[in-house]
Structures are given as C-alpha cells and as structure tokens.
Amino acid sequence: MNLHEYDVVVIGSGPGGFSAAVRAAQIGAKVAIIERLFIGGTCLNCGCIPTKFLWKSLKVKKEIQGSYRYGIKSILEPIVFENIINKKNKNITSIRSGMKIILSSYNINIFEGSAIFKNKNVLIISNNEKNEKFEIYADKIIIASGTKPLIKNGFTFDGVRIINSTDALNLKKIPKNMLIIGGGVVGIEMATIFSGFGCHVTLVERANFLLPNEDYEISEEISKNLSRQGIEVITACTNAFDDIGEYEKILIAIGRVPNDGLNLRDLGINITDSGFIKTNEFCQTNISNIYSVGDITGKNLLAYSAQHEGVVAAENIIKGNKFSISNFAIPQVIFAMPQSASVKVLDFEKYKNVIFGKFPFASSGRAFIENERTGFVKCGIDKLTKKPLAFWIIGAYSDEIINTASQILKSGMGHISRETMFHPSFSESLLNAYEDAFGKCVDVIKK
Amino acid sequence: MNLHEYDVVVIGSGPGGFSAAVRAAQIGAKVAIIERLFIGGTCLNCGCIPTKFLWKSLKVKKEIQGSYRYGIKSILEPIVFENIINKKNKNITSIRSGMKIILSSYNINIFEGSAIFKNKNVLIISNNEKNEKFEIYADKIIIASGTKPLIKNGFTFDGVRIINSTDALNLKKIPKNMLIIGGGVVGIEMATIFSGFGCHVTLVERANFLLPNEDYEISEEISKNLSRQGIEVITACTNAFDDIGEYEKILIAIGRVPNDGLNLRDLGINITDSGFIKTNEFCQTNISNIYSVGDITGKNLLAYSAQHEGVVAAENIIKGNKFSISNFAIPQVIFAMPQSASVKVLDFEKYKNVIFGKFPFASSGRAFIENERTGFVKCGIDKLTKKPLAFWIIGAYSDEIINTASQILKSGMGHISRETMFHPSFSESLLNAYEDAFGKCVDVIKK
Numbered sequence: 001m002n003l004h005e006y007d008v009v010v011i012g013s014g015p016g017g018f019s020a021a022v023r024a025a026q027i028g029a030k031v032a033i034i035e036r037l038f039i040g041g042t043c044l045n046c047g048c049i050p051t052k053f054l055w056k057s058l059k060v061k062k063e064i065q066g067s068y069r070y071g072i073k074s075i076l077e078p079i080v081f082e083n084i085i086n087k088k089n090k091n092i093t094s095i096r097s098g099m100k101i102i103l104s105s106y107n108i109n110i111f112e113g114s115a116i117f118k119n120k121n122v123l124i125i126s127n128n129e130k131n132e133k134f135e136i137y138a139d140k141i142i143i144a145s146g147t148k149p150l151i152k153n154g155f156t157f158d159g160v161r162i163i164n165s166t167d168a169l170n171l172k173k174i175p176k177n178m179l180i181i182g183g184g185v186v187g188i189e190m191a192t193i194f195s196g197f198g199c200h201v202t203l204v205e206r207a208n209f210l211l212p213n214e215d216y217e218i219s220e221e222i223s224k225n226l227s228r229q230g231i232e233v234i235t236a237c238t239n240a241f242d243d244i245g246e247y248e249k250i251l252i253a254i255g256r257v258p259n260d261g262l263n264l265r266d267l268g269i270n271i272t273d274s275g276f277i278k279t280n281e282f283c284q285t286n287i288s289n290i291y292s293v294g295d296i297t298g299k300n301l302l303a304y305s306a307q308h309e310g311v312v313a314a315e316n317i318i319k320g321n322k323f324s325i326s327n328f329a330i331p332q333v334i335f336a337m338p339q340s341a342s343v344k345v346l347d348f349e350k351y352k353n354v355i356f357g358k359f360p361f362a363s364s365g366r367a368f369i370e371n372e373r374t375g376f377v378k379c380g381i382d383k384l385t386k387k388p389l390a391f392w393i394i395g396a397y398s399d400e401i402i403n404t405a406s407q408i409l410k411s412g413m414g415h416i417s418r419e420t421m422f423h424p425s426f427s428e429s430l431l432n433a434y435e436d437a438f439g440k441c442v443d444v445i446k447k
Numbered sequence: 448m449n450l451h452e453y454d455v456v457v458i459g460s461g462p463g464g465f466s467a468a469v470r471a472a473q474i475g476a477k478v479a480i481i482e483r484l485f486i487g488g489t490c491l492n493c494g495c496i497p498t499k500f501l502w503k504s505l506k507v508k509k510e511i512q513g514s515y516r517y518g519i520k521s522i523l524e525p526i527v528f529e530n531i532i533n534k535k536n537k538n539i540t541s542i543r544s545g546m547k548i549i550l551s552s553y554n555i556n557i558f559e560g561s562a563i564f565k566n567k568n569v570l571i572i573s574n575n576e577k578n579e580k581f582e583i584y585a586d587k588i589i590i591a592s593g594t595k596p597l598i599k600n601g602f603t604f605d606g607v608r609i610i611n612s613t614d615a616l617n618l619k620k621i622p623k624n625m626l627i628i629g630g631g632v633v634g635i636e637m638a639t640i641f642s643g644f645g646c647h648v649t650l651v652e653r654a655n656f657l658l659p660n661e662d663y664e665i666s667e668e669i670s671k672n673l674s675r676q677g678i679e680v681i682t683a684c685t686n687a688f689d690d691i692g693e694y695e696k697i698l699i700a701i702g703r704v705p706n707d708g709l710n711l712r713d714l715g716i717n718i719t720d721s722g723f724i725k726t727n728e729f730c731q732t733n734i735s736n737i738y739s740v741g742d743i744t745g746k747n748l749l750a751y752s753a754q755h756e757g758v759v760a761a762e763n764i765i766k767g768n769k770f771s772i773s774n775f776a777i778p779q780v781i782f783a784m785p786q787s788a789s790v791k792v793l794d795f796e797k798y799k800n801v802i803f804g805k806f807p808f809a810s811s812g813r814a815f816i817e818n819e820r821t822g823f824v825k826c827g828i829d830k831l832t833k834k835p836l837a838f839w840i841i842g843a844y845s846d847e848i849i850n851t852a853s854q855i856l857k858s859g860m861g862h863i864s865r866e867t868m869f870h871p872s873f874s875e876s877l878l879n880a881y882e883d884a885f886g887k888c889v890d891v892i893k894k
Contacts, residue, residue: 015870018889019889022889023887023889025893026886026887026889026893043870043871044812048812048870048871049812049816049871052813052816052817052871053517053816056517056816056817057517057518057519060510060514060517060519061514061519063507063510063511064510064511064514064519064521067507067508067511069534070500070503070504070507070531070534071504071527071529071530071531071532071533071534071535072504072507072508072511072523072524072526072530072531073523073524073526074511074521074522074523074524075521075522075524076519076520076521077519077520077521077522079519080518082518083518083519084517084518084519085518086518087516087517087518088518088816091815091816094815095812095815095816098810101892102889102890102891102892102893105892105893106892106893302870303870303871304865304866304868304869304870304875305866307865307870307889308864308865308866310889311865311889325866326864327866328864328866328867329866329867330866330867331867331868331869333869341869343867363545365491365496365542366499368538368541368542369496369499369500369503369535369538369542370499370503397844397847399869399872400844400847400848400851400869400872400873400874401847401850402869403848403851403867403868403869403872403874403875404847404850404851404853404854404874406851406867406868406869407851407854407855407858407860407867408854408858410858410860410864410867411854411855411857411858411859411860412858413854413857413858417755417773417775417857418751418754418755418758419751419752419755419772419774419775419776419777420775420776420777420778420790420850420853420854420857421751421778421850421853422751422778422780422788422846422849422850422853423462423490423495423749423750423751423754424490424495424496424499424750425846425847425850426847427847427850427851428751428850439473440470440473442465442466442469442470442473442549442754442757442758443549444549445548445549445552446472446473446549446552446553
C-alpha cells in the first residue's frame with residue numbers, strides 16, 4: 001500500500017465517524033478519517049458538549065444564587081457571558097486534542113478537508129486553505145458526514161441576527177431578547193440557557209404543544225417550567241416567520257438537513273427525498289463497500305445512536321454483516337431546567353393494556369434535601385406481565401437516571417428490586433413510580 | 448378490636464419499620480408503629496439524610512469556590528456552620544412531618560415511647576415524658592429497632608469531646624481539629640465533611656488500609672483523595688485510643704451495636720452473641736408471629752436493605768412466607784469527595800477467571816466539562832461468558848450511576864448496549880470500562 005491507500009476510510013469525525021474509525025483500527029485495519037471542519041463533529045463542536053457546558057454553567061449560577069438553602073452565603077458577581085463562552089471553547093479544544101491523540105495512537109490518518117466521491121473506492125480530498133487537492137483509495141468507506149441546521153425558504157442564516165444553534169452557542173453577549181422558532185429539543189435547550197442568563201426569550205412552536213412527539217404530560221410540564229422561568233411560550237403558531245421585526249436575535253431551530261457535497265447522487269447511493277442516506281440493519285448502503293452511520297442516515301440524530309452504529313458498521317464492514325442495529329430502548333434527554341428524559345421499548349405503541357404509576361420528586365428524601373423538588377417519574381407498565389415498558393422523568397439528574405431505566409427495560413425484568421437501588425438516591429424514584437401503579441409505593445400518601 | 452389491638456405492630460420507624468408498616472396497611476391490616484425517639488429512625492435523623500445534606504452543602508461550597516471554571520465570578524462569605532446545621536434540621540423536620548402524614552393517611556397509629564415485650568403478643572409501651580404506660584396487643588409483630596454507635600470499653604460518649612456520628616451531625620461549630628477513629632464508611636464521610644469545612648482531621652484505622660472489605664484499588668484511591676483534601680490518614684494503627692490528649696473532638700466510628708431494652712432474651716427470641724436478631728430468608732424470627740428487619744438483624748446495615756426487608760416482611764407476615772430475600776446485587780456507596788460506589792453479584796468471589804476493565808473520568812467528555820475529572824470506573828467480567836460481575840466507581844454521581852450498574856448485573860445481560868446509554872453522561876463510563884477489558888473502548892488511547 002502506498003501512503004494514500006486504506007482499508008477503511010471514514011468521512012466525518014463526529015461520534016459516529018470517530019467510533020467507526022477507532023473500532024476499525026482496533027480490528028486491525030489501516031484507517032483514515034476525513035474532517036471538513038473540526039474533529040468531533042456536531043456533538044463536540046456545536047451540539048451536545050457545548051450545550052451541556054452552558055447548561056452546567058447556568059446550573060452553577062443557580063447553585064450560587066440558591067446557596068442560602070444550605071445556610072451558605074455567597075455573592076454572584078455580574079456575569080460576563082463572553083467569559084463563559086471562552087471557557088466552553090477551551091474545554092472543547094482540550095477534548096478535541098484528546099480525540100486527536102486517540103486517533104494517532106491507533107495510527108489513524110487524519111485528513112483535514114472536504115471529500116467528494118470520484119467512484120466507490122476513490123475520494124478526492126480538497127483543502128482550499130492549504131491549497132491542497134489529492135485522491136485517496138479506500139477499500140471500504142463509512143460515511144458519517146452529519147447534518148446542518150435547516151432554514152426556511154426565503155431566509156438565510158446571517159450569523160448575526162438570523163442565527164442557528166451553532167451561532168447561538170458562540171454569541172459573545174446575551175441579547176436583550178430572542179425569538180426562538182421551533183419548540184423541539186434544541187429550541188427548548190437554547191431557551192433555557194439564554195433565558196437563564198437574562199435574555200427575554202419567546203419560544204414559538206407550530207404544533208399545538210412543545211415536543212409534539214413526546215408524552216403530552218411531559219410536554220405540558222416542560223412548558224410550565226419554561227414559563228415559570230420567564231420564557232414566553234407560544235404554541236400552535238403558524239406564522240412565526242411573518243413577524244420577526246422586533247427581536248434582537250432570531251434563532252431558527254426547526255430541524256436539521258444532511259450535509260451535502262459528497263456527490264452521492266452521481267455515485268448512485270440510495271438517498272431519501274431529503275437527502276439522508278438509506279442503510280439496512282447492518283448500516284450498509286446499496287453500494288456494498290460503503291456503509292453509513294449517524295445523523296446523515298436520518299434515523300435518530302442522537303450522538304449515542306451514532307456511536308453505536310459506528311462501532312457496528314466498523315465490525316460489519318470488515319468482518320461481514322454479523323451485527324444488526326436492534327435499538328431496543330433508546331433514551332432521549334432534554335436539558336431544560338430541570339432536565340427531562342424518557343425511554344420506552346421500541347414497540348411500546350403496540351401494547352394495549354398499559355397502566356401508569358407516578359412519583360413526584362417532592363416526595364423523595366434525597367431530592368428534598370438537594371432542593372430539587374420539581375418534577376416526577378412516570379412509569380408505563382404492561383398490565384398483563386407487570387413489565388415496565390416506559391419511563392418518563394422530569395427532574396435533576398434525569399440524564400443519568402434514564403440509563404438505569406434503559407437497563408431495566410432492556411433486561412426485560414418483570415419487576416424492580418428495592419435492594420438494587422441505593423437509598424437515598426434520585427434513581428430509586430423509578431421504583432417508586434413503578435410501585436405506585438399497583439398502589440404499593442410506600443413513600444406517598446394513600447390515594 | 449378495641450383501641451389497643453392490632454393486626455400488625457411495628458417497633459421502630461426507620462426505613463425498615465416505616466416500609467413494613469405502610470405495606471402492611473396497604474395489604475389491609477390494622478397497624479401501629481412504635482417510635483422511641485424520632486420518626487424516621489437512624490436514616491432520617493442521624494444517618495443517611497443528614498450526612499447527604501452536609502455533603503451536598505460542602506459540594507455547594509466547592510461549586511461556589513470553583514465557579515471560575517465556568518467563567519463565573521462569585522464570592523463565598525465566611526461560613527457559619529450552625530446555619531448549615533439549622534437548615535439540615537429544618538429539612539429533617541419537614542421530611543419527618545411528611546412521613547407522619549403518610550402513616551396517618553393509612554390510619555397507622557403512632558405510639559411515641561419505648562416498647563418492652565410482655566409476651567409474644569403483648570407490648571408494654573412507656574413514655575416517661577408524658578408519664579404514660581400501657582399495653583397493646585398485636586397479632587403479629589415486626590421488630591425494626593435498629594442500632595446505635597459502638598464505643599470501646601472504658602470510654603463513654605460524653606457528647607462534648609468523645610462523640611459519635613449522631614453528635615457530630617449536630618455540632619454547632621467546626622472544631623479546630625478532630626481525631627476520627629475508624630476508617631469505615633462513617634469515618635470517611637465524617638472526615639470529608641469536617642475537613643471540607645475547615646477542621647484539621649486525623650483519620651485512623653486499625654487495618655492496613657481504609658475500608659478493609661473493599662477492593663484494594665478503590666480503598667487506595669479514596670485514601671489518596673482524602674489525603675489530597677488535607678486529611679491525615681493513618682492506617683495499621685492499633686493504639687488509637689491511647690493518645691487522644693491533643694484533639695478538640697474525638698469521633699469514634701468503629702461500628703454499631705443493636706439497640707436493646709426490648710426484653711428479647713426473656714421472650715426467647717434467638718439473637719447472636721452481639722445481640723442482633725436472627726432471621727430466616729423470610730425475615731421471620733424463631734417465634735413465628737414475630738419478624739425482624741433492618742439493622743437490628745445485623746445483616747447489611749443499609750437503609751435500602753431495610754426498606755426491602757420491611758416490605759417483604761409485611762407481605763410474608765400477613766400472607767404467609769411467599770417472598771424470600773434474594774439480594775442479588777446490593778450497591779454500596781460512600782460520600783467522600785467525589786463519591787464512590789460499588790456493586791457485585793453476591794457470588795462474585797466464586798468466579799475464578801475474572802478480567803478487568805477500567806475507564807478514567809478524565810477521558811469522559813461529560814465529566815471533563817463538568818470539572819469532575821477525578822476517579823474511574825472499574826469493571827470485573829467473567830472471562831468465559833463475558834458477563835459483567837462487578838462495578839466499582841469513584842467519581843461524581845456514582846451514587847446514581849451505581850443503580851444502572853446494579854440493573855446490568857441483576858439482569859444477567861452478557862453485554863452492555865451503547866444505544867441504551869445517553870451520551871454525554873457519566874453513566875456511559877460503565878460501558879467504556881466494560882469494553883476496555885476487551886481492548887474495545889473507543890474513548891481511550893491504544894494500550
């Protein structure tokens with residue numbers, strides 16, 4: 001092999017591409033990874049990680065403001081938002097360096113530049129800044145090229161006033177007011193952060209309620225919490241784009257579309273009308289040596305789904321299609337204040353006889369003393385087998401607790417054992433919600 | 448039935464007694480509960496709950512001191528420890544009121560006073576303060592009378608200088624220095640809290656290392672963290688009691704012994720040499736209408752074990768012995784800074800061919816941005832079946848994450864699925880530690 005021939009080339013270094021590249025190298029392949037922008041992709045640079053950093057910063061601010069609840073006096077000095085953004089960027093840069101070190105430890109070549117398919121084995125890589133253009137040969141290719149924010153026809157992201165989530169995460173100043181169009185996860189998280197730091201936020205959603213695909217009770221509770229925090233929530237709003245005159249910033253968060261430019265149509269890869277790559281359960285496209293993972297496949301648009309697919313694709317593309325993506329139970333998390341999370345068995349809608357239990361965090365001793373008394377756990381249970389089928393959580397640490405819920409669903413256990421749950425923890429509320437469905441929760445009053 | 452005849456009488460209102468009483472009432476029994484001191488027992492009044500409150504207060508203090516890591520400036524005013532203790536007491540009082548409301552909602556009679564067995568169905572209740580003494584008849588009795596701190600022969604807890612954990616949790620001032628004798632969970636938690644608030648703490652342990660029953664690597668890491676926080680840790684110390692002259696406070700945390708005074712010997716209940724009540728797997732004593740749960744049985748001395756036993760005992764004592772205590776996997780948690788937690792399958796020691804994986808939190812994106820980079824997850828796996836058998840965690844939120852680990856062990860799943868773990872979370876480090884054992888973790892450099 002010469003310098004530019006590889007067993008496996010991965011396009012994109014987000015969670016999907018990164019996992020795929022490392023796993024392929026772990027199996028023994030000679031691997032290269034191509035990145036057009038920044039190592040780490042959307043998740044690290046303009047998605048999960050910066051959002052969580054800003055959310056945590058807001059949490060720290062609130063912890064300082066609420067320290068009197070512990071008998072501790074403190075003074076919060078005026079916040080300079082730019083300092084928070086700078087710290088965020090410093091963290092991202094460190095993580096990015098760490099990822100590069102991992103790639104190098106596996107002798108994975110990193111190509112900085114854009115890729116275009118010449119044919120099913122040859123990619124043309126170009127880097128305008130470095131004035132470079134060259135071809136690489138790949139026996140097998142994994143496409144993990146990701147997505148970008150969708151914009152409404154007739155509008156353009158100018159990065160100044162009409163902005164997307166990537167722009168928002170790099171604002172140096174908290175605007176006086178902001179219109180956020182789109183009441184999905186991104187819109188809610190951005191509303192929480194900017195409102196929390198002092199911006200007057202108006203959040204509008206076209207559907208009749210926020211998160212139209214979520215359980216209605218959860219959607220309503222999140223909506224209530226947002227309003228309580230001073231966010232103006234407007235639902236069933238069909239003309240959001242007609243009246244944007246008065247806002248300092250307009251953040252559009254109405255969805256994401258595939259990154260393009262790979263020349264997929266000429267190559268003959270099957271894609272959907274919206275441009276997402278079609279794959280089978282082995283993460284394989286219609287061209288047998290080309291696999292695809294992560295957001296570009298349009299399936300879940302979740303970092304951990306992408307990681308899972310990346311690993312599976314690497315195993316399959318090298319060893320043959322042995323592992324299929326089963327996706328028994330995929331948690332979903334929203335970083336509002338407090339967080340909310342849900343997970344259900346994939347065929348949840350098929351169950352006819354579902355009973356529900358509920359446990360409020362105000363009744364949890366641990367949540368009570370941590371002053372995290374907002375929210376609840378709701379559990380859906382198959383009446384016949386008593387198996388838990390779904391959990392919805394609104395409350396502190398729900399981003400961690402939901403993983404316990406996933407394991408309970410994944411394991412198919414017919415009950416939850418008290419002695420497996422540390423007391424006093426937030427997680428034990430899962431058990432309380434489950435037992436509530438049978439009138440057996442001992443930590444709430446008799447109904 | 449007259450006023451003083453009950454189907455089930457529960458002695459003690461800690462986690463075990465409380466759960467037992469409520470469940471018995473849920474089943475339909477006429478129930479009374481007897482409490483000598485405060486509703487909630489050790490857990491609420493001088494154990495789990497106050498410890499977690501003080502730990503969280505310390506965490507808030509540290510969060511304020513570390514807010515610059517998020518680009519947020521704040522000033523911590525001088526701490527008045529008494530204010531923290533007052534807030535703690537206010538929280539405990541609220542929770543206690545909540546528990547009383549729950550008991551009342553189930554028409555459970557609360558008797559404040561000490562109980563002594565007259566015979567296997569009659570208890571004499573006396574309350575000196577109220578100058579009351581009367582008998583109650585119970586068809587069935589559940590003893591959940593708990594434990595108290597052990598003291599060394601020749602010493603007395605004076606509540607001023609020679610103190611136990613109950614005294615420590617009510618100190619109005621942080622002492623200049625403190626000798627803590629006993630390097631178990633209680634000693635470590637007290638050392639963490641008092642040192643964190645400015646006391647010079649010397650922690651001594653008789654064994655060669657702290658937590659002698661814990662995995663050595665974990666014990667060593669906890670020891671290192673304590674030392675880093677300024678706590679003087681002395682192990683293999685056999686003469687701790689010989690030289691206590693110089694310390695302002697001496698906290699003795701060398702174990703717990705059964706509460707006595709119930710007249711158990713005359714009644715003929717089988718007890719151990721130390722006075723713990725012997726029970727079978729159904730929580731039943733040798734006297735068939737008397738069951739016993741929680742710390743007084745000397746088994747686990749854990750609140751959630753007690754809760755589990757309480758519920759099981761209530762079911763069995765009313766419906767016949769249908770449920771046995773299986774205790775497949777019981778998590779253990781220590782509130783040092785950061786927390787640590789572990790869980791293993793009960794027959795862990797029987798496995799001959801165990802391989803280990805490890806993942807440091809410094810390599811977790813989420814832990815990195817939350818500035819919780821200390822610690823790791825360690826996973827023990829059966830080499831043959833690839834089933835995880837044990838998890839040890841040192842790190843933030845390990846008190847929640849351990850519940851996910853418990854479910855993984857409890858379910859007997861042969862692997863852990865990436866898509867069931869939200870990214871970026873702390874919990875996903877369980878998966879990374881597991882995969883590390885096979886050289887398959889994608890988030891660390893090649894070994």
